[in-house]
Amino acid sequence: MLPWPGPYGTDETVWENMARMCVKTQRLDVAKVCLGNMGHARGARALREAEREPELEARVAMLAIQLGMLEEAEQLYKKCKRYDLLNKLYQASDQWQRAVEVAELHDRVHLRTTYYNYAKHLEASADCGLALSYTKHENAQTAGLQASCTVLRYPDMAPGREAKWNSSFFHSYEKSDTHRFEVPRMLSEDLQSLELYINRMKDKTAGRAMPSSLQENGLDDQLMNLALLSSPEDMIEAARYYEEKGEQMDRAVMLYHKAGHFSKALELAFTTQQFAALQLIAEDLDEKSDPALLARCSDFCIEHRQFEKAVELLLAAKKYHEALQLCLEQNMTITEEMAEKMTVSKDSKDLSEESRRELLEQIANCCMRQGNYHLATKKYTQAGNKLKAMRALLKSGDTEKIVFFAGVSRQKELYIMAANYLQSLDWRKEPEIMKNIISFYTKGRALDLLAGFYDACAQVEIDEYQNYDKAHGALTEAYKCLSKAKAKSPLDQETKLAQLQSKMTLVKRFIQARRTYTEDPKESVRQCELLLEEPDLDSTIRIGDVYGFLVEHHVQMEEYQMAYKYLEEMRKRLPSANISYYVDQRTVDTVHQGLGLPLSRTIPERVRHNSMEDHKDVYEEVMEEVENDS
Structure with a gap:
């Protein structure tokens, strides 16, 4: 919305500024009001006369001229391609060279008038030599045939009386028989004008006779145009002429092709070895083309090692297996676009459902070999083979998609495959991965595998975090899962259950020994000494942790000889272990000082980490989800 002057904005300058703004906003309705308030009668009249112009830019340009905004008017005329009005503007503003240039390039209908006006201007300026030169230019434009061709080239650029005069001139010239040959000859290099001439020909018989006239006079170039x-029909007739003549066979092929006679164009192109033309024809073929033509073109492309185009043509011909085989033979990468073109819809009658699935699996197999696992997954899924789809995803290593695919597929086998894959990741540091492993094994009813995972969790708690309480919880969950599992071999199941029970007992004894230390230190020490006598202790509990507990106890009791004894036993049973991994270095130094022994070399103490998430809580949470899903 333009700002409207208030009661105080009545100054003529304000209205003029608003009128200038109307040029930029192209608001001619507001401009009329502004011109009226300015008292600009000449401008208002010019604006009314300009309303006859069809282009808005031309009308706005007239407003700009009245306001002295010549540059804006020039740009507006150029924008709407009204070069006739631009020519007048240049003449009126004494820009004669630019006027002549516009007339010669864009406004040839007014070229003669422009030359004449320029000559008159030069004559008035006493430049008679240059005036005479442009007078000759003006006289040269009076040749009758050239005038008719000018009208043809610029039919929409001749307004008013000039158009009427030129039309009358052309009509009189058309009465003669010579125009049927002379005009096409003169316009042979100007296809647009020649096309216009043909369209204006009312005598269809003469129009059809024109090619014959050109053939008889040997004007092959003009005939082609x-x-x-x-x-x-005329294209085919001209093509036959070139074919019978035996020369310029490329033109015959082009005309047959342009006329839509693909079979003839191909036959002639093959016969005359027009390979470039064959390639152009092949590019225009699609699934609507004759399958025989498509197959023939694909053979040609294969012969000339244009394999990508050959595949496209085979797909257009619905020869999906052949296209896929060509990709395999030439080791071509199957793009997603290519794979989609090979994919036949379920309701298609081209292939049976069995053949469709087989084709999809072959595409997926090829994608697998090329390492495009995501595309292979998509094609396996479309073929209904979710197991192979999951295997392809596992190859990709895309954890997020693997978890998602397992979740939406809701198949036992896929749950188990996903859980097995997740176990290969660093699930110790990623609670979400650990949760998905437990969830997938639970949903996949693979309780034996879940028991094995809990057993592994217990060992991690012991080896990495020395958290025997959580290790015992994980072993308890493992025992529960294994006891519920449907084992293939009951004997193996009983053996594993016994092993888990033994581990749980040993861990429980060590936990109890440490817990009762404050109440009964001697009993705790006795229990630890008994644990050291267990034959399979090192497969469950770290022996170093038991020795470390005993060493710490005897140091507190200042029984350095006993503490040293257990340190030496630990060194013998764990020869490659670092003692400070189990016993604080300061405790070891205290023992050595108490016995008067040289201090051992100080080794940095191992940094301990926080334990993993509570397995029991995770298991209970997952079980709730499984129950809700079911």
Whole structure:
């Protein structure tokens, strides 16, 4: 919305500024009001006369001229391509060179008038020599045939009386028989004008006779130009002329092709070895084309090692297996676009459902070999083979998609495959991965595998975090899962259950020994000494942790000889272990000082980490989800 002057904005300058703004906003309705308030009668009249112009830019340009905004008017005329009005503007503003240039390039209808006006201007300026030169230019434009061709080239650029005069001139010239040959000859290099001439020909018989006239006079170039602008029938006639003549066979092929006679164009192109033309024809073929033509073109492309185009043509011909085989033979990468073109819809009658699935699996197999696992997953899924789809995803290593695919597929086998894959990741540091492992094994009813995972969790708690309480919880969950599992071999199941029970007992004894230390230190020490006598202790509990507990106890009791004894036993049973891994270095130094022994070399103490998430809580949470899903 333009700002409207208030009661105080009545100054003529304000209205003029608003009128200038109307040029930029192209608001001619507001401009009329502004001109009226300015008292600009001449401008208001010019604006009314300009309303006859069809282009808005031309009308706005007239407003700009009245306001002295010549540059804006020039740009507006150029924008709407009204070069006739631009020519007048240049003449009126004494820019004669620019006026002549516009007339010669864009406004040839007014070229003669422009020369004449420029000559008159030069004569008035006493430059008679240059005036005479432009007078000659003006006289040269009076040749009758050239005038008719000018009208043809610029039919929409001749307004008013000039158009009427030129039309009358052309009509009189058309009465003669010579125009049927002379005009096409003169316009042979100007296809647009030649096409316009043909369209204006009311005598269809003469129009059809024109190619014959050109053939008789040996004007092959002009015939080609005319044929390209004619009907398909005329194109075919001209093509036959070139074919019978035996020369310029590429033109015959082009005209047959342009006329839509693909079979003839191909046959002639093959016969005359027009490979470039064959390639152009092949590019225009699609699934609507004759399958025989498509197959023939694909053979040609294969012969000339244009394999990508050959695949496209085979797919257009619905020869999906052949296209896929060509990709395999030439080791071509199957793109997603190519794979989609090979994919036949379920309701298609081209292939049976079995053949469709087989084709999809073959595409997926090829994608697998090329390492495009995501595309292979998609094709396996479309083929209904979710197991192979999951295997492809596992190859990709895309954890997020693997978890998602397992979740939406809701198949036992896929749950188990996903859980097995997740176990290969660093699940110790990623609670979400650990949760998905437990969830997938639970949903996949693979309780034996879940028991094995809990057993592994217990060992991690012991080896990495020395958290025997959580290790015992994980072993308890493992025992529960294994006891519920449907084992293939009951004997193996009983053996594993016994092993788990033994581990749980040993861990429980060590936990109890440490817990009762404050109440009964001697009993705790006795229990630890008994644990050291267990034959399979090192497969469950770290022996170093038991020795470390005993060493710490005897140091507190200042029984350095006993503490040293257990340190030496630990060194013998764990020869490659670092003692400070189990016993604080300061405790070891205290023992050595108490016995008067040299201090051992100080080794940095191992940094301990926080334990993993509570397995029991995770298991209970997952079980709730499983119950809700079911």
